[in-house]
Amino acid sequence: MGVHGIISYGAYIPRGSLLRSSIVEFTGKGSNKGSRSVASYDENTTTMGVEAARNALKGSESNPKKLWFSTVVPAYLDKTNATNIHSALQLDDFVEAVDFGNSTRSAMGALSNALESDDSTLVVTADLRTGPSGGTEESSGGDASTALLIGTDKQGVLLAEYLGGVAITSDFTDRWRVPGSSYSQVWEERFGEQAYKPLVDRAWSEALKKLDIKTEDISVALVSGLHSRAVARSIPSLDVDISNDLTDQIGNTGAAHPSLLLANFLDQAKPNEIVALIVLADGCDVLFFRTTQEVENRRNSFPVSEQIENQSTVPYSKYLSWRGLLDSQLPNRPSPTRPSSSAAMRRNDWKMGFVASKDTTTGIVHMPPSRIGIKGGGIDDMEQLPMADSIGTIETFTVDNLVYSPNSPVVFAVVNFEDGGRLPVELTDTDPEKIEIGDRVEMTFRCLYTADGIHNYFWKARPIRREREKS
């Protein structure tokens, strides 16, 4: 068995940031304070999940036996979204990939169950929150994803040990969403506030008693819940230091938020710190962790705070159009057709995993993979070469104002990779006027478009967000 805990972690905050003042400017409603994170037009919960998961897996040599993905906004129903993440990460076929759906609480359920499991589990969460224009759901929500590699100290060196926790379940309808709706409705605010407060008190005292932990031993508590007033009301009686919950900067990222706070904590934690994670969702969950000596050695390769600093402002009109809340005029070109499922399956390693082929005789890297090399050689004289982490350089580029795109113009570059090979590829998370020949780019997993309900996942390049981790 061994001690359970967190082996590595990753978080992903999209580049887009929407100033709440820009919502007020347009709608005349709400508060000017702060901003919220916004997933780009080519992102969904699955692609964001891939970003966080890649980040987490970079932090460890260990590989998970299970992949659990939890979101309130699944890209597909019926079809498992975790399998898309699984193939983007190029995990072994015997890694079980399943979705945890419906409610934000499922994300906590996935985490607490993984912490009790003897199999190492990559717990991925993502959320993409919208609401009616000018309302609180819109301005207080945020988009983000996280990934925690959970396991025992036998499966990997732990950054934080799991000390245990409690969960209280309570059935009341303070927020709800019917399937098919893109946002939630809420009951009168004071109701939830008063419903949650006693739950938090009970869960907290029960957890302290069960685990024999004193409040003075606790470095900090991370408190997360979509009901911000309930969170604020519950905090005083905890009698511990409370961490900044990031909602001023990125909004509340729903299903992703509890583990995002955990990731942010681990970014800065010292060894032997006890942290409490308290989550208000259809009851109250309390989990305790204690950091190990290792926590200072293996931080997230891209800390949450730095991702927030690197965000770039998105105009409200663009946010509305990206979320499909505003019809935008697109170039007068035919919209793309759905990708072929059978063709996609045959080339899954390329399409989802960005795996190239390398000619074993000439050493030339072929993207897409090729059975016969461009400089001769036999048929199938190739080996697979994963390229998702390879850095590229822009050889030349162009800006296409004519081609169909949900976000015209398309910036397109011919990219040569440091591991060999070339690919003409679309750029994302960039400003056309800032691109120059010679710029360095990294690959990111995106949804190129959705046609007939099929998400066309593939990779794009974006300007490298920071130089590679020293590791």
Next chain:
Amino acid sequence: MASHGIKDQVAIVGMGCTSFGEHWDKSLDDLIIEASEKATKSAGIETDLIDAYWFGTSQSAASGIALATPLRLSGKPVTRVENYCATGSESLRQACYAVASGAYDSAMALGAEKVKDSGYQGLNAFPVPTDGTNRTLTAAAMFSLIIPAYAKRYGVDEDELRYVAARIAQKNHFNGSRNELAQFRREISAEKICEMPSIAGCLSVMDCAGVADGAAAAIVVRAEDAHKYTDKPLYIKALSVVAGDSSGLVDPDFDFTTLPECAVAAEDAYMQAGIKEPRKELAMAEVHDCFTPTEMILMEDLGFCEKGTAWQEVLDGSFDIDGEIPVNTDGGLKAFGHPVGASGLRMFYETWLQLRGEAPADRSISLEQSQQALVHNLGGYPGEMVSFVGIVGAELS
């Protein structure tokens, strides 16, 4: 590799070409009938006496039936040909080889395209089911990659190249304005083009081929039979096609300043025709100016000038109607318009007029030095391209 060619074995004895443009009032069948009728009249032959047909269309129809039906060809071999934008010249190549082989005495190549029924701007290919990872960029954007690459390689300022590209459009519009069949018959200055908003890279809409409906046709027979049909046949000197292996999109060394498929096709064509110094031995050239930068680097790839000098030669007027080697004397794709399947044959149509001395006086070229002309037609994009180069001459050598 053997490439023997069929120099002087086959002759074009009749040609026809419709006007190119937005023919809202004409169907594909109407265009086919018009081009066929003009070609048969010019050769003095009826369609039922022509032995075989090759029908070039890229996206307007799918089989030979689409030619046999409007022309009511009964019991004839009719083959649909497709090779991207080089479809028209490919259909002529097939017809010429069929006659040269002895299989048929006569053949017609007819290229036609009806693009303006789609409701969209530009050209739109049939969607083939794929894994969804293929590039979806417009052709304009792909060809716009040439400018910054050329600027970097040869140390020419990008703004200078922007002007050079516009200067090519100015030339082709000058020629097109003297062509009653052309889509655009208005002169425009390079300066004005430079002021226009860009649509892809630095290219404006005036750097792009006109999107047009149209059709063109040629009738070919064995060279020894040519004078039964016309006093002034055009003899096929060379026909070459190269389909690239798309390595430019894979090979980090490919730098977008050259179109290797075109250079190889040209070399093969010169070999077939026995041409050593193209600039001196050709009276003119019709080349595939799908976008203005394409024409610029083609001047180098076709061997009309040294690498890195085309931009200067364009400014010097070397390829103007009265230049050393006039290029796109009919206005090219730019001004004549580009009905995909017809364009290759339209280029031959211009050589047909010029080498027979039938071009209008205000755009006729000098035939004193040479009576041979080159036709270059390509399909695809820099890095993944099919290229055709053909050479015709007014005399047997």
